[in-house]
Amino acid sequence: MAELGDLRRFAGRRPFHALLAYAGMDPRIRQSSQWSGKIKMSKRGSAALLIALFQAASMTRPHEPRLAEIYNRHRHQMHKHHSVAISHVARKLLAIIYADCACGQAFKPTKICAQPT
Secondary structure, X not given: OOOOOOHHHHOOOOHHHHHHHHHOOOEEEEEOOOOEEEEEEOOOOOHHHHXXXXXXXXXXXXXXXXXXXXXXXXXXXXXXXXXXXXXXXXXXXXXXXXXHHHHOOOOOHHHOOOOOO
């Protein structure tokens, strides 16, 4: 929360996408009219926030079954690299943080949905 600051500054048409960009988790698309490159994470936002989210995702995943399900789906079913699967868990954690803070509610693990949104 200290790195996020006031969430009202992300107000606008798509506040969660602005928060993703601030965290450096938005997609970076490189393409031209004839060439299309790989879509990667931009990593151009707050480095401290990005590191904190990845560490939280790594530590929370083994203890929260719904987050473990997200990790396992990307890692084992979709055959993605470990860091890619952890980035999906970190993105879900950021969504949880944003939703809880925007509504002023406490965290409830039963509200975590492992299905892609």
